[in-house]
Structure formats: structure tokens, C-alpha cells
Amino acid sequence: MAQVPGGGEEGGGGGRHKKKRAKKGNTHIDMTPMVDLAFLLLTFFILTTTMYKPSTLQLTFPVPPEDDQPKELDKVNNALTLFLTSKDQILYYRDAYKPGETQLSRTNFKDVEKMLIELNKPTIERINSYAKQLNEKKITELAFDSLKNEAQKQKEALFVIIKPEKDAKFRNMIDIVDEMDISGIGKYAVQDTIKPEEQLLIDAEKLKF
Amino acid sequence: MPKIKMPRSSPALDMTPLVDLAFLLVTFFLLTAQFRPEEAFSVDTPSSMSQQPIPTENLMTIIVDSTGRVFWDFTDKKVRAEVIKEMANRYKFQLTEEQIVRFTNLNAIGIPAQQLSAYLDLDSPAERKVVDQQTNGIPYDDANNQLLDWIRVTQLIFSSGSGGKNPLVALKGDGNANYSTVNQVIRIFQGPTVKINRFKMITDLEESRM
Numbered sequence: 300m301a302q303v304p305g306g307g308e309e310g311g312g313g314g315r316h317k318k319k320r321a322k323k324g325n326t327h328i329d330m331t332p333m334v335d336l337a338f339l340l341l342t343f344f345i346l347t348t349t350m351y352k353p354s355t356l357q358l359t360f361p362v363p364p365e366d367d368q369p370k371e372l373d374k375v376n377n378a379l380t381l382f383l384t385s386k387d388q389i390l391y392y393r394d395a396y397k398p399g400e401t402q403l404s405r406t407n408f409k410d411v412e413k414m415l416i417e418l419n420k421p422t423i424e425r426i427n428s429y430a431k432q433l434n435e436k437k438i439t440e441l442a443f444d445s446l447k448n449e450a451q452k453q454k455e456a457l458f459v460i461i462k463p464e465k466d467a468k469f470r471n472m473i474d475i476v477d478e479m480d481i482s483g484i485g486k487y488a489v490q491d492t493i494k495p496e497e498q499l500l501i502d503a504e505k506l507k508f
Numbered sequence: 509m510p511k512i513k514m515p516r517s518s519p520a521l522d523m524t525p526l527v528d529l530a531f532l533l534v535t536f537f538l539l540t541a542q543f544r545p546e547e548a549f550s551v552d553t554p555s556s557m558s559q560q561p562i563p564t565e566n567l568m569t570i571i572v573d574s575t576g577r578v579f580w581d582f583t584d585k586k587v588r589a590e591v592i593k594e595m596a597n598r599y600k601f602q603l604t605e606e607q608i609v610r611f612t613n614l615n616a617i618g619i620p621a622q623q624l625s626a627y628l629d630l631d632s633p634a635e636r637k638v639v640d641q642q643t644n645g646i647p648y649d650d651a652n653n654q655l656l657d658w659i660r661v662t663q664l665i666f667s668s669g670s671g672g673k674n675p676l677v678a679l680k681g682d683g684n685a686n687y688s689t690v691n692q693v694i695r696i697f698q699g700p701t702v703k704i705n706r707f708k709m710i711t712d713l714e715e716s717r718m
Contacts, residue, residue, distance in 0.1 A: 330523040337530030344537040355678060355708035356558045360698060362705055383687070463687040469572070470554040470683030472690070473711055477556040491691050 356476060361488060377455060379418065381411075382493070382501055383463040383471045390504055398496065403504045408474055415482040419457040423483045425450040451485025459487040464501070549573040549618070549640065554683035556711040567676045568662050569710070570655070570697075571616055574682040576689040577645030579618035580658045582675070588612045590665045591658075592624075598657060601625045618645040621654055648696060655693070659702050677707040 382390040382403075389411055390403045406414060416423060426447050433443045450456065459479060463472050472489065479487045493501070551573050564583065571579040582588050592611045596603045599621035603611075607628035611617070618640065619627045630636045648655035666675040677697070681690050697704040 330527055333527050334523050334530060337527060337534055340534045341530055341537070344534065344541070348537070348541060353553065353562050353710050354556065354558050354713045355560045355562050356556050356711050357560065357706070357708055360694070360705045362703075463691070465686070465688040467687040468683060469681040469685040469687055469690045472687055473554040473556055473681075473683070473709060476709075477558065477711075481557055 356473065356480075358476060358489070378458045378460065380460045380462065380497075381475065382497070383461065383467040383475060384501065384505065385464065385466040387468075387471065389475075390501055396494070396497065401500065403500050405504065408471070408478075411475070412478055412481060415457070415459075415478055415484065419482050419484055422450050422453065422456040425453075426483050447483075448485065451483065456486060457484050459484055461487060461489045462493050462497075463489070463491065464493065549577065549579065549616075551680055551682045552684065553680060553710055553712050555713065557713075558711060559713065560708070562678070562708075562710060563676050566666070566670075566673075567678055568659070568666075569616070569678045569680055570659070570693060571618075572679070572681040572685050572690055572693060573645075574684040576685060577618055577643070578648055578655055578693060579616040580646060580655070580662075581616040582662060585612040587662070587666055587669065587675075590669075591661050594661045594665060595621060595624070595657065598661070599624075599654075603628065619643055620647055621657075648692060653696070656696050656699065656702065659696070659704070663702060674704075677704050678710050679707055680710040 378394055380392055380396075384390060387408055389406045389408065391406065392401050392403055429438070429443050429446045429450070432438045433440065438446070461472070461475055476487075476489070549571070551571055567583045569581040571581065573579070582591065589608055589612045592603065592608055601621070601624065603625060607625065610628050614636075617624075620643070623639075623643075627636065627639055630639065646655045646658060647653070663674060667673055679690070679693065679697075696702070697707060
């Protein structure tokens with residue numbers, strides 16, 4: 300019959316030792332399986348966890364004018380017009396559009412950063428010098444922000460107009476807006492108005508690749 | 509030569525601190541993990557260097573997936589409940605309390621208004637998922653611009669509950685979505701009734717650069 304160990308002895312009664320003696324057995328438990336389990340769980344959770352860190356990119360559009368016709372932005376000096384086309388290609392021209400003279404150049408998303416930094420050098424240098432002052436605690440963060448804004452509004456700062464084509468991908472637009480932040484360009488606009496004469500140039504350039 | 513004497517003591521270690529540590533870490537990871545809500549569509553957001561965190565409240569998200577379907581989402585449950593009531597009012601369909609509660613607990617919605625009531629009748633997430641996969645998203649063409657209504661209703665209800673403030677707006681687009689589709693949504697944002705000229709675009713944090 301199954302009995303609880305020790306119960307039988309009590310049931311017999313009249314044992315010599317009435318006091319129950321605690322067993323002096325070894326209290327050490329082998330913890331190896333427990334450690335195995337714990338680390339197994341730990342490894343499982345670490346390996347199955349994917350870090351999901353969404354961030355956001357602020358984009359501000361100019362308030363559309365009251366009349367229906369979207370106004371073409373004035374291309375003062377230092378303007379750069381970028382066309383985002385299919386196959387991750389970028390076509391661009393500098394300054395204002397001059398009929399007959401304007402030629403498109405081609406670049407891609409890898410090289411565009413270098414080009415933007417090169418074109419925006421005076422502004423970047425200015426921002427870097429402010430950043431140095433900020434690091435040396437000569438100016439406050441607030442002052443840095445306003446100085447940076449000021450530098451980005453200067454006349455020599457690059458002004459970029461981004462015109463994604465219809466068959467461009469959304470990723471292309473995010474990438475280029477991101478490049479604006481990286482290369483310290485404060486003046487940029489995303490527009491979807493590609494003029495017919497610009498479209499002709501794009502189509503001609505596309506035939507080459 | 510005499511043999512090298514091996515120590516007789518047993519090699520057992522006291523593993524208690526090790527166990528403590530391991531379980532502490534397990535508990536920590538379990539408690540801090542947040543499960544990503546299962547969504548009916550997959551949106552592979554492009555990556556950027558921006559480190560602005562995504563707001564967790566008062567945020568209206570418009571989602572464009574890679575096939576150009578559009579979804580609407582809002583963070584606050586109270587506003588969601590009011591929005592669905594107003595949408596039911598505008599599109600003339602009836603909703604029970606139960607359906608409203610179910611709607612507030614869901615995430616992004618991409619069902620045309622005419623099918624919303626039937627959709628909210630579905631009990632199991634699996635059934636809803638099937639519908640989600642077959643839906644064409646919220647219509648946003650000129651003839652039937654329900655997306656505009658969703659945005660407008662959200663704005664109206666949010667601002668009436670918060671003293672005239674506008675909700676934050678985020679655009680979550682799949683990197684492979686066509687720009688023309690996204691542009692249509694941006695045009696709706698900029699339209700004369702909703703006038704959203706500042707919005708956030710949700711991206712993944714890019715870590716490999718620098």
C-alpha cells in the first residue's frame with residue numbers, strides 16, 4: 300500500500316524517540332537543469348525579439364495658394380532641381396530653367412549626398428562652427444538652433460526643389476528628404492509639378508539608359 | 509615519480525547567483541517586451557536618419573501599403589468611438605454598441621464605409637484578417653473620397669474635444685508604394701477642407717550609416 304513515508308512509524312506508536320528529528324540531509328539541490336532552462340528561455344527571447352524602432356520625419360508643405368494653379372517657386376541663385384525617376388535614378392539641373400540651355404545631369408542615391416554636401420559647403424561649415432561653439436558650451440542649444448536656421452536661410456545656402464516623377468517610389472522621396480537633413484539644407488520643397496519642357500528633357504535623358 | 513594528487517573536493521559550483529541572474533533577465537525581457545499588433549497588411553517603411561520618436565497619442569496615421577491601399581488609424585479610443593459614430597451617421601449605416609466597442613479596440617481600418625457594419629460583425633480576428641486581405645482599402649478617388657471624410661471627421665471630433673487643437677498627422681507609406689499614390693494622399697491632406705500642411709512620415713531608424 301502506498302503510504303506517506305514516516306506516517307507508518309507514527310501509526311505504530313510507542314517509538315523510543317518521541318521527538319521528531321529533522322533530517323540532516325544535504326540541502327543542496329542540483330541547479331544545473333534550472334540554469335539550463337533559464338538560459339534557454341533567455342536565449343529564445345533574445346533571438347525572437349526584433350527591435351522595432353519607428354521614427355518620424357517632419358515634412359512641411361507650403362500652404363497652397365488660393366487659386367487652383369500651383370505656383371512655380373522662384374528659382375533664385377543657388378537653386379537645384381532634382382527629379383526623382385524610376386530605377387532609383389536622379390536627374391538634376393542647377394539654377395533656373397533656361398530654354399535650350401539647360402541640360403540634365405544624372406546621379407543616383409549613393410552619390411547625391413556627396414554632391415549636396417559639396418554644393419552646400421559654406422552653410423555646412425557655418426553650422427559646424429556653431430556646433431563647435433555648442434560643444435564648448437559657448438552658446439546654448441536654443442541659440443544654436445536659431446543660428447543654424449539663420450545659416451540655412453542665407454543667400455548662399457542651397458535651395459533644393461524635389462520633383463518626384465509619377466513612377467518614382469515613395470522610398471525615393473523619403474531618402475532625398477533625409478539627405479536634406481544630413482547635408483544641412485534647410486530650404487527645400489517637394490513639388491509634383493513637372494513642367495512640359497522639363498518632362499521633355501527627362502524623357503530625352505531617360506532614353507540614354 | 510609520485511602521481512599528481514587530484515583534489516578530492518567535488519567540482520559542484522553554487523549556481524544560485526547564476527540562476528538569479530538568468531531569471532532576472534528572463535523576467536526583464538518578458539515584462540519589457542511589447543508585442544507588435546498583428547496587422548492585415550504589411551508596410552515596409554523606408555529608413556531614415558531622423559531620430560524623432562513617433563508620438564503615442566493624438567496621432568492620426570494614414571497608411572499606404574505597397575499596392576496602394578489606404579488605411580486609417582487613430583490612437584485614442586474615445587475619439588475612435590466618436591469617429592465611427594459620425595461615419596455611420598454620414599454614410600447611413602447602423603451600428604450596435606458592441607460593434608462600436610469592437611471598432612475602438614481594432615487598429616488600422618481599411619474598409620469602405622458600406623462594408624464596415626458587416627466587417628464589425630465578424631467575431632474572430634481570423635475572419636477579419638481574410639476580409640482585410642481582400643479589401644481595396646478606403647476609397648480616395650474624386651468620385652468617392654471616403655478618406656477625406658475620415659480625416660475631416662477625425663479632425664472635427666478631436667478638435668471639439670480638445671479646445672480647437674488639431675490632431676497630429678502621420679503618413680506611413682510602404683517604400684515600394686508608387687509616389688503617385690502617396691502624392692494623391694498628400695493632395696487630399698492639402699485640400700481646402702482639411703488643410704494639413706505639416707505632417708510626419710513614419711520611417712525606420714537607419715543604423716548602418718555614419
